[in-house]
Amino acid sequence: MRFLNAGESHGKALVSIIEGLPSNLKIDTQFINYMLELRQGGYGRGGRMKIEKDKIDIFSGVRGGYTTGAPVSFLIWNNDWENWQKIMSTGEDADLESKKVTRARPGHADYAGALKYQQKDIRNVLERASARETASKVAIGSIAMSFLKEFGIQVSFCVTNIGGAQCPEKVLEISDTIFENPLYCPCEKTTKDMIHLIDKAKEEGESLGGIVQVIVKGLPPGVGSYVNYDRKLDSKIAGSLMGVQAIKGVEIGMGFEAGINPGSKVHDEIFFDKKKGVFHGSNNAGGIEGGMSNGEDIIVKAVMKPIPTLYNPLQSIDIYSGEAYEAAIERSDICAVPAAAVVAGSVVAWEIANSFMEKFAGDSMEEIKNSFENWQGIIKSFTGGSHE
Numbered sequence: 001m002r003f004l005n006a007g008e009s010h011g012k013a014l015v016s017i018i019e020g021l022p023s024n025l026k027i028d029t030q031f032i033n034y035m036l037e038l039r040q041g042g043y044g045r046g047g048r049m050k051i052e053k054d055k056i057d058i059f060s061g062v063r064g065g066y067t068t069g070a071p072v073s074f075l076i077w078n079n080d081w082e083n084w085q086k087i088m089s090t091g092e093d094a095d096l097e098s099k100k101v102t103r104a105r106p107g108h109a110d111y112a113g114a115l116k117y118q119q120k121d122i123r124n125v126l127e128r129a130s131a132r133e134t135a136s137k138v139a140i141g142s143i144a145m146s147f148l149k150e151f152g153i154q155v156s157f158c159v160t161n162i163g164g165a166q167c168p169e170k171v172l173e174i175s176d177t178i179f180e181n182p183l184y185c186p187c188e189k190t191t192k193d194m195i196h197l198i199d200k201a202k203e204e205g206e207s208l209g210g211i212v213q214v215i216v217k218g219l220p221p222g223v224g225s226y227v228n229y230d231r232k233l234d235s236k237i238a239g240s241l242m243g244v245q246a247i248k249g250v251e252i253g254m255g256f257e258a259g260i261n262p263g264s265k266v267h268d269e270i271f272f273d274k275k276k277g278v279f280h281g282s283n284n285a286g287g288i289e290g291g292m293s294n295g296e297d298i299i300v301k302a303v304m305k306p307i308p309t310l311y312n313p314l315q316s317i318d319i320y321s322g323e324a325y326e327a328a329i330e331r332s333d334i335c336a337v338p339a340a341a342v343v344a345g346s347v348v349a350w351e352i353a354n355s356f357m358e359k360f361a362g363d364s365m366e367e368i369k370n371s372f373e374n375w376q377g378i379i380k381s382f383t384g385g386s387h388e
C-alpha cells in the first residue's frame, strides 16, 4: 500500500490518495473525523485549531461505506482558506506581498528550504513544511486502524512527557478514557505539572516539546522481516515517525536504556505454555526482534522538539539581506505534543498495516482473513505440537 498527499497549510485543501487498500474494508468516517478532532485538540494549541474543524471528504474508491479496491482519494478542506484566498491563490492575481516572510525561524525549514527551492518568500516553504499535512496522515492512519481492528489488533497512543514533566511509571496499557485527559496523558498528577509548564511557557513566549508513546496489541509474530533493511518493521516504524514534523528520536521498547544495561537485563527470556503458546518473560524489545513482530505488544516512543515559532522570538536574520533581526512569528501552538501523539499512533498504524498486508497479502478483506487464519494455525502447530 502507498499514499501521497499534497496541500499547503493555508491552501484550499489537503489532497490525499491511498493505493492498495483491499476491497470490502468498512470505512468509518465518524471514526476518522473523531481522530481528526483529537489531532486538533490537546491543551496548548494555537488559535487556528478553533477556526478549523477538520472533516474527511471522500472522492473515490469507496461505495456504500466499503472500499472497492480502487484508489481511495479524499480532501480535507481548510476552513481558514476564506481568509487566505488572495494570498494563497494559485493564479497570477495572488497577493504575494502582504504575508511575505523573510526572517527565518530557527528550528524551522525556512532558511534551508528557501535556499534549496530558490524562493524569494519563505511563505512558499513554510506552507508545505508545516504540520498541517499531518491531518492527512491521521485520516490515513485511522483507516489503517480500522483495518487492523478487523484482525483483533488495537493501536493506542498517549503523551508521557511534556517539557520534562514525566509520567513516573512505565506505561504498558492505555485506556479508552485517555482522551478525557486534556493532554492525553495517563497520569493525572503529571498532567497538572504539564499544564503548569505550558501556562508558564505561554506567559514567557516559550514553546515546549515532549514524548509520545504508541502501543500495538494483538499483532501475531512474523510481521516484518530480517532479510533486508527496508522490510524491517522497526526500520519502517522509525522512518515513518521521523517523517513527522518535529520528531527527533524514536525508541522501540527499552530503546536507549538498552545501551546502559547488561544483556541479561535487556533480553526477554522465552517460555512455552500449552495454553499461551510461546511467550516472553518481559518485553524490553518492544515486541520486535530481528525486524519482525515477536508476538508481544509493540511499544514505541518518539520525542518531539519544542515548536520552532516563538512568540518571544530568537535572534535570526533576513535571509535575503543578511541583516540581523528577530525571527518571524506565524500564528502558532505553544505545545502540540498531544497532537503529535495522535499523528504517531496514525503513522505506526499505517506501517503495521502495510507490513501486515505484505505478509497476508490479498485483494479483498476475505482473502486476507483466510491467510491470517491460516497463519494462526501454523503458529499453533510450530512449537510443542498442537495446543489450545
Ligand SMILES: Cc1cc2nc3c(=O)[nH]c(=O)nc-3n(C[C@H](O)[C@H](O)[C@H](O)COP(=O)(O)O)c2cc1C
Pocket: 046, 107, 108, 109, 129, 130, 131, 134, 244, 245, 246, 247, 305, 307, 308, 309, 331, 332, 333, 336, 339, 340, 343
Ligand atoms: C502536530 C504538530 C503541530 C505543529 N505545530 C507547529 C506550530 O504551530 N508552529 C511551528 O512553528 N511548528 C509547529 N510544528 C513543528 C514544525 O512543523 C516543524 O518543526 C518544522 O516543520 C521543521 O521540521 P523539523 O522539526 O522536523 O526539522 C508542529 C509539529 C507537529 C507534529
